[in-house]
Amino acid sequence: xxxxxxxxxxxxxxxxxxxxxxxxxxxSGYDQPYRWAxxxxxxxxxxxxPLAECNVAVITTTYLHHxxxxxxxxxxxxxxxxxxxxxxxxxxxxxxxxxxKQATHTDDPESFLPLGALIALVEDSKIGQLNHRFxxxxxxxxxxxxxxxxxxxxxxxxxxQVDIALLVPL
Amino acid sequence: MCHQTVSLVSRHLEAAGIPTVVIxxxxxxxxxxxxxxxxxxxxxxxxxxxxxxxxxxxxxxxSLALDVVDTAIVPRTTVQAPVHWGSxxxxxxxxxxxxxxxxxxxxxxxxxxxxxxxx
Numbered sequence: 001x002x003x004x005x006x007x008x009x010x011x012x013x014x015x016x017x018x019x020x021x022x023x024x025x026x027x028s029g030y031d032q033p034y035r036w037a038x039x040x041x042x043x044x045x046x047x048x049x050p051l052a053e054c055n056v057a058v059i060t061t062t063y064l065h066h067x068x069x070x071x072x073x074x075x076x077x078x079x080x081x082x083x084x085x086x087x088x089x090x091x092x093x094x095x096x097x098x099x100x101k102q103a104t105h106t107d108d109p110e111s112f113l114p115l116g117a118l119i120a121l122v123e124d125s126k127i128g129q130l131n132h133r134f135x136x137x138x139x140x141x142x143x144x145x146x147x148x149x150x151x152x153x154x155x156x157x158x159x160x161q162v163d164i165a166l167l168v169p170l
Numbered sequence: 171m172c173h174q175t176v177s178l179v180s181r182h183l184e185a186a187g188i189p190t191v192v193i194x195x196x197x198x199x200x201x202x203x204x205x206x207x208x209x210x211x212x213x214x215x216x217x218x219x220x221x222x223x224x225x226x227x228x229x230x231x232x233s234l235a236l237d238v239v240d241t242a243i244v245p246r247t248t249v250q251a252p253v254h255w256g257s258x259x260x261x262x263x264x265x266x267x268x269x270x271x272x273x274x275x276x277x278x279x280x281x282x283x284x285x286x287x288x289x
Contacts, residue, residue, distance in 0.1 A: 011258045013212050013250065017173070017196040024265040027272055028279030037174055042204040042245035043184035051240050059179060061172040097172060100214035103260035108222035114193075117219065117232040127236060137179055139171045146175050150182035157188055164239050165183050165190045166232075168218055169172035169200075 037143050047164065054163035057131035059153060060113050061139050061169050062092040062106075078138040080149040082156055085130055088115050097139060097170045112170055131160050177203035184245075191235045193218045201248060208248040209235040214260040220253070227253060 022033045047054070063078055083089075092113060094106040110116050118130045135153050140146045157165060173196040180190040184206045191207040194200050195218050200208050211218045211231060220228035231251050238249050267275065 007254070009258075011261050014197045014210065015261050015264070016198045017215075018198050018202065020265045023267050024275070025279075027267040027275045029276050029283070030279060036199060036202055037178060038202045039181070039204040042206060043181055044206045044245035045184050045187050045189045046243070047189045047239055051236055056236070059176060061175055094216075099172075099216035100260055100264050101216075102263060103214035103255075104216045105222060106216055108217075110225070110228050111217035111219050111222045114219045114228060114232045116225075117229050120229060121233060121236070126233065137175055139175045141171065143174075143178060146178045147182070149175075150179040153179055154182055154186045154188075157183060158186070162188055164236070165180070165188055166235060167176040167180050167190055167192045169176040169192070169194050169196070170216060170218075 034141070049163065051127050051164075052125055053128045055129050055131050055161060056118055056127050056164045056166060057157060057160065057162040058113065058115065058118065058134040059165055059167045060092070060134065060136050061097065062094050062109075062113060063136055064089055065091045065093045080138065080152045081136045082133040083136070084133050085115050085119075086132070089113070094170060099170045106170070112168055114166070114168065118166075128163075131162055133160070173199040174203055177205050180205045189239050191239045193231065193235050197248070201246070204246060206245045206247070207238050207242045209238050210248055210250045211253060212250065213253070213255050214264065221255075 018036055064083060089109055092109050106112060121127050122129055135156060137149045137153060173194050176192055177200050180192050183190050191209055192200050192205050193209045193211060195211050195213050195215050197210045220231045234251055238247065
């Protein structure tokens with residue numbers, strides 16, 4: 001006998017943000033839709049050592065909250081950055097990014113910058129260590145500029161001997 | 171746009187020999203770009219690592235993301251986290267376009283373009 005489903009749904013399990021943004025900007029009078037990056041080939045590196053020996057780094061698209069500026073905005077143009085995990089931010093600057101400001105909030109950094117969760121996993125010996133710094137990358141429409149930022153983060157990860165990068169977009 | 175940015179960074183790191191996982195809520199943007207591994211969290215944009223304040227959920231999502239890194243054997247591996255937001259209203263409300271706001275959107279877009287031209 002088939003088991004009864006534990007939930008029943010009225011919506012499929014994911015929203016298409018490519019469709020949503022195209023329809024939204026089209027309604028706003030923009031006739032050329034944004035052309036999103038799409039690749040057939042996907043680079044892949046297998047993990048070759050146990051998780052319990054791995055150094056894990058976090059990469060975020062959020063920025064440090066500047067308490068001395070209006071609305072906490074960074075004082076200068078956003079550039080790729082790193083910040084010590086020993087100085088865990090109590091909040092991050094997110095208001096310039098596109099996220100669902102009606103449905104939720106970003107007052108809890110652990111909901112998008114999981115430093116505490118990773119520290120707990122180190123204590124549980126699930127991973128070896130949390131990298132001594134996390135990395136931030138600016139959200140760019142220009143895929144070429146993001147490519148330059150990616151190269152910088154790649155150099156920092158190599159310097160730190162990062163084994164796993166955990167990337168968290170807002 | 172954040173999802174495309176980290177997907178491009180992920181691709182660069184994988185090519186350089188560093189295993190990655192993207193924890194995100196805009197599944198289509200990440201999958202079209204093409205990444206090695208994704209943990210899909212079907213939440214409104216903003217809290218991909220779990221609901222604000224819910225430490226147990228956050229812990230389980232990050233732990234699962236690491237399991238995805240550990241076990242994936244091919245690129246484009248997407249795993250959906252077994253978590254639910256609780257309501258579905260946000261799905262249609264975000265960037266909604268309808269009769270009630272189409273005029274306002276058109277006017278706001280025209281104003282933005284005008285400001286760009288004069289700046």
